[in-house]
Amino acid sequence: MQEFTNDPIDIEALPNYEQAQLKTLHPKYWNVVMIHIGIFLFLLAAGIAALVVFNSEAKQHIILFSALYIVLAVLLIALNRADISRRGFAVRDKDIIYRNGVIALTTTIVPFSRIQHIALHEGLFARMFGLAALNIFTAGGSSGSLHIPGIEIGEARRIKEMLMKQITKTEE
Amino acid sequence: MTMDHDFSKPQKQSASGIIIMFANTLQKVIRAAALPVLFIFIKSGGQHTWAMVSGSIALILILAVFAYIRYVKFTFFLDEDKQEFIINKGVFSRTTLTIQLNKIQQVNINQSLLQQMIGVYSLDIDTAGSDKKEASIKAVDHTTATLLRQKLLSRDTSTTESGQLAASEAESVMPPFLKLSNFTLLKVGITSNYGASIALLTGFIFGLFELIKDYNSAFEIEENQLSQAFNRGFSVFSLCFLLIAALVLILGTNIIRTFIKYFDFKIIKQKRALAVSSGLFTKHNTLLKPDKVQLSAYSQNYFQKKLGMLNIKVKQASYSSADEEDEKKSAVEIPGCDETERDEILKMIFDHIPAKGKPLLPNYRFLFLRIMLCIILPLLAVFLLGSFFLTVIKPHFVLAVPYVFIVVTLLYFEYKHHRLYTNDNFVIKRSGIWDIEHEIIEPHKIQAITAKQYFWHKKADVGHLTIHTAAGVIHFKYGNYTHIKNLVNYWIYKVESSKKDWM
Numbered sequence: 001m002q003e004f005t006n007d008p009i010d011i012e013a014l015p016n017y018e019q020a021q022l023k024t025l026h027p028k029y030w031n032v033v034m035i036h037i038g039i040f041l042f043l044l045a046a047g048i049a050a051l052v053v054f055n056s057e058a059k060q061h062i063i064l065f066s067a068l069y070i071v072l073a074v075l076l077i078a079l080n081r082a083d084i085s086r087r088g089f090a091v092r093d094k095d096i097i098y099r100n101g102v103i104a105l106t107t108t109i110v111p112f113s114r115i116q117h118i119a120l121h122e123g124l125f126a127r128m129f130g131l132a133a134l135n136i137f138t139a140g141g142s143s144g145s146l147h148i149p150g151i152e153i154g155e156a157r158r159i160k161e162m163l164m165k166q167i168t169k170t171e172e
Numbered sequence: 173m174t175m176d177h178d179f180s181k182p183q184k185q186s187a188s189g190i191i192i193m194f195a196n197t198l199q200k201v202i203r204a205a206a207l208p209v210l211f212i213f214i215k216s217g218g219q220h221t222w223a224m225v226s227g228s229i230a231l232i233l234i235l236a237v238f239a240y241i242r243y244v245k246f247t248f249f250l251d252e253d254k255q256e257f258i259i260n261k262g263v264f265s266r267t268t269l270t271i272q273l274n275k276i277q278q279v280n281i282n283q284s285l286l287q288q289m290i291g292v293y294s295l296d297i298d299t300a301g302s303d304k305k306e307a308s309i310k311a312v313d314h315t316t317a318t319l320l321r322q323k324l325l326s327r328d329t330s331t332t333e334s335g336q337l338a339a340s341e342a343e344s345v346m347p348p349f350l351k352l353s354n355f356t357l358l359k360v361g362i363t364s365n366y367g368a369s370i371a372l373l374t375g376f377i378f379g380l381f382e383l384i385k386d387y388n389s390a391f392e393i394e395e396n397q398l399s400q401a402f403n404r405g406f407s408v409f410s411l412c413f414l415l416i417a418a419l420v421l422i423l424g425t426n427i428i429r430t431f432i433k434y435f436d437f438k439i440i441k442q443k444r445a446l447a448v449s450s451g452l453f454t455k456h457n458t459l460l461k462p463d464k465v466q467l468s469a470y471s472q473n474y475f476q477k478k479l480g481m482l483n484i485k486v487k488q489a490s491y492s493s494a495d496e497e498d499e500k501k502s503a504v505e506i507p508g509c510d511e512t513e514r515d516e517i518l519k520m521i522f523d524h525i526p527a528k529g530k531p532l533l534p535n536y537r538f539l540f541l542r543i544m545l546c547i548i549l550p551l552l553a554v555f556l557l558g559s560f561f562l563t564v565i566k567p568h569f570v571l572a573v574p575y576v577f578i579v580v581t582l583l584y585f586e587y588k589h590h591r592l593y594t595n596d597n598f599v600i601k602r603s604g605i606w607d608i609e610h611e612i613i614e615p616h617k618i619q620a621i622t623a624k625q626y627f628w629h630k631k632a633d634v635g636h637l638t639i640h641t642a643a644g645v646i647h648f649k650y651g652n653y654t655h656i657k658n659l660v661n662y663w664i665y666k667v668e669s670s671k672k673d674w675m
Contacts, residue, residue, distance in 0.1 A: 014661045094668040101624070108622040109660065111667045114674065139489055139674070140619035144640030 017109055020097055022088030028129040029150025033080050035125045041073055089148050091159060096136065098146045110146055112166040114138045120160050122153070132156040136163070179250040179323060182260070185243060188290045189311030193246075194239035195286055196310070201235065238263065248309060250323060257297070257324060259307055269307050275299045277464060277489050277675075279321040281457035288455065293317040297324065321459060325445075349446075349516070352437040352508055356481070360434065360508040361427030363475040364483060364607075380411065434507055439517075446520060448504055458504055462521045464488045464675055466617050466643035470514055471609035482514060483507045486521065487643035489675055503643075518612070522598075526612050529595025532659075535634045538587050538650040546579050592637075592648040594659060599639065601646050615666040617641050617674050623660050625653055639663075642674065 048065050051058045058065070083102045090097045095111040119135040126132060126149070133149040134156050151159070213224060246261045257276075259269040278298040287293060292311040299307075312320070352360075435452035446460040466489050472482040484506040506517065515525045551572055558565045586605045593600040601611045618639055625635035635653030637660070639646040648656075 011658050011662055014665050016657075016661055017664065018657060095664060104624050104626045106622055106624040108620055109664055110620040111664065113668065114619045138619040138640065139642035140640030140645070143638070143645055144620040146620075 015092070017097055017107065020090040020092055022090045022097070022099060024088045025084055025148075025150035026129075026131055026152050029126075029131055030081075030084060031129055032123070032125045032131060032150070033084060034077075037073075037076055037080060041069075041076070044072075045069065084150070087150075091162070096146065096163070098148055108144075108146060110136055110138055110144070112163065114140075115163060115167050118160050118163050118167075120156055126150070127153075134159060179248075179320060180252060182247040182249045184247055185309060185311040186292050186313050186316075187243075188292055189246075190239050190243045191290055192287065192292065192294075192311045193242045194236055197235050197239055197242075198232070201231070246309075250320075257307075259309070271297060271299060271307055273324060276324055279324050279459060281317045281321060283451075283455040283457075285453050287311070293457075295320060325459060325461060347440075348438040349441040350437075350439040350506070350509060350513055352434060352450075354431075356508040357430050357434055357437070358427060359479055359481060360483070361430035362423055363473065363479065363481075364426070364430070364507065379414065430507070437507070439506065441520070446517070448506070460486060460488075460504055465521050466641050466674070467611060467613050467646075468518065468521055469609055469611040471604065471607045473607045480510050481508050482511070484509060484514060484517060486517075489642035522612075522614065526598040526600060527595060528593040528600055529598065530593065532592040532594065532648065532651050532655060534587065534590045534648075534650040535632065535652070536587075537629070537632065537634055538590065539583055542583050542586070543580075546583065547576055551576070590649070592651065599646070599663075601648060611646055613639065613641055613646065615663050616670045616672040618663055618667050619674070621660050621663060623653075623656055629653070 048069060052062055052065065079102060083100070086102065086105065087098075087100045089099070094113075095109050097107060097109050099105065099107045116137045116139055118137070121133040121135055122131075123133065130153050131150055132153045133147060134151060136146040136148070138144045209224075241263050242261070245263055245266075246259075248257070248259045250257050255273045257271045257273060259267075259271075261267050261269070276297060276299055280296045280298065281293050282296060283293050290311075291313070293314055294308055294310045295312060295317050296308040432452045434450045437450040438448070440447040440449075442459075444462065446462075447457065448460055449455065449457040465486050467487040469485045469487070470482050471485070476482055486504045486506070488504075509517070518525055554565070554572070555569070558569060582605050586603075589602055589604050589608050591602040593602070597614060599613050599615060603609055603611075619642055620640040622638040622640070623635060624638070629635060633653045634650050635656050637648045637651060637656045
């Protein structure tokens with residue numbers, strides 16, 4: 001308790017997380033998401049086609065099926081588009097901020113000193129576009145950890161290196 | 173003292189550990205082989221009884237030898253230079269378990285019924301972190317157990333000092349700081365665990381409905397006046413009987429459970445730690461280190477308030493508990509203490525009694541979604557179903573009135589109790605409907621913070637807050653978002669500027 005000081009803190013003067021410049025995900029990440037959606041829609045279309053061909057009763061509702069299919073496809077693409085455009089992250093001096101969410105905008109802040117370990121994940125399609133995902137784990141379990149996809153691989157590596165340095169620094 | 177207390181050399185367990193090892197293996201073998209053996213026995217029509225008996229004896233002998241080898245091969249030692257605790261074990265394949273001392277969260281000393289008879293203790297080491305390992309030593313004597321625990325947990329103090337300290341602790345019997353009498357346990361058993369009780373009661377209420385239905389049909393048939401009157405009398409009688417039986421059953425199980433878990437509950441104050449011990453059949457002994465505590469909570473319901481008692485729960489870091497809602501494993505529960513004792517315990521943990529800061533109130537929108545989910549949607553479903561498909565339930569639509577009344581009352585209480593108190597040193601969240609719980613954390617124990625806002629709440633400036641700790645999360649919903657954002661900035665500043673570590 002020797003160095004104890006108790007100066008009043010001006011809350012307004014504290015660094016505001018909302019003012020941090022968020023970096024959006026790499027534009028190529030949209031391609032990865034589109035591939036995922038495409039695969040899903042293709043499988044769904046194949047399923048519907050099989051149903052229509054082999055089931056005479058389903059044949060009568062072919063227009064309804066296709067209408068529903070188109071609505072679903074449009075909705076999926078629009079929601080994912082909105083989702084990706086809203087995502088963003090920022091690395092500050094002492095923490096990392098991640099924002100995401102379509103109907104609810106969620107911002108999570110993880111201080112460097114609380115990071116347990118970091119993982120760099122390169123998915124199959126992401127790698128084709130030179131992208132990677134950063135997984136940042138804290139002792140707060142999966143809810144208190146970050147998963148940031150769609151970062152250019154070189155940058156992801158740089159961030160990881162930097163965070164690793166920060167972790168060892170705080171541990172000393 | 174039969175054992176050498178120099179932990180730097182590989183040590184064996186107590187010799188009586190062979191019995192524990194043998195019992196463990198025997199239990200496993202019986203569990204695995206009992207059914208097939210029984211099957212063979214029945215199939216053979218009891219012809220080969222002698223062969224079976226001699227086979228069993230041979231098996232037991234083999235197991236005894238096996239237990240002895242396991243005992244010989246099981247060694248543990250403390251590497252003071254590397255700050256590691258190492259366990260070597262295994263008969264056919266050797267396993268080396270290395271535990272870094274700074275990863276150890278908790279060391280518990282437990283004693284099962286068999287261990288009590290032999291007079292040995294088991295030492296369970298709980299580690300946190302993603303590399304999940306569990307280590308336990310099954311049979312050591314009391315002095316070894318306490319000494320080893322002290323050494324495993326004292327990574328920052330100089331080893332010689334703590335060694336002497338532990339020795340003195342092991343020898344001298346200090347007066348307990350808190351001791352629960354059987355009467356207190358009875359009170360705890362009667363007043364807590366209503367969640368399980370209510371679940372049981374609903375089962376009984378369904379049973380009652382069945383009875384009422386029978387009664388109604390009996391009334392409509394109008395067979396014999398006499399038998400009808402008899403029927404009615406009988407069902408009223410059995411109704412009351414059932415109700416009383418249900419209550420007795422629930423309270424009985426509650427009391428028995430409380431006694432098994434908390435019998436002879438004691439807290440002994442030690443230097444920078446609390447030793448908590450309890451248990452009727454299995455004795456649990458946990459050492460609570462204040463700086464390892466992540467989240468503390470105390471709860472009280474209406475009856476407990478009248479009796480002047482509350483339950484305390486202290487949670488330490490655990491990787492599994494941070495994800496799951498039930499944090500039973502890493503939580504130390506202290507039931508039935510009064511307010512002065514609570515303050516004393518909180519003072520031990522936090523250095524001073526946490527004061528409730530400025531309260532943050534939830535917006536009235538807090539009720540909207542809940543009313544929608546708990547009242548409007550289910551009632552709508554029931555009305556639609558009753559009007560078009562299941563017309564049988566139509567006459568019971570009136571029941572919606574008491575339902576709405578009860579649920580609204582409960583929701584109102586939930587809303588009323590939902591508060592977040594914050595000051596410079598503490599975050600206290602109050603919540604609950606019947607059991608009102610206060611969860612307390614210190615800002616430097618925060619792992620991450622999430623602020624969340626639905627787009628339709630933007631105009632009303634309402635949002636949600638989630639504080640992630642190593643022992644679970646704290647949610648505060650429908651608060652003033654500007655205020656929440658300020659708090660987030662403040663806590664992040666606190667975490668990043670403070671030199672205090674979270675563990």
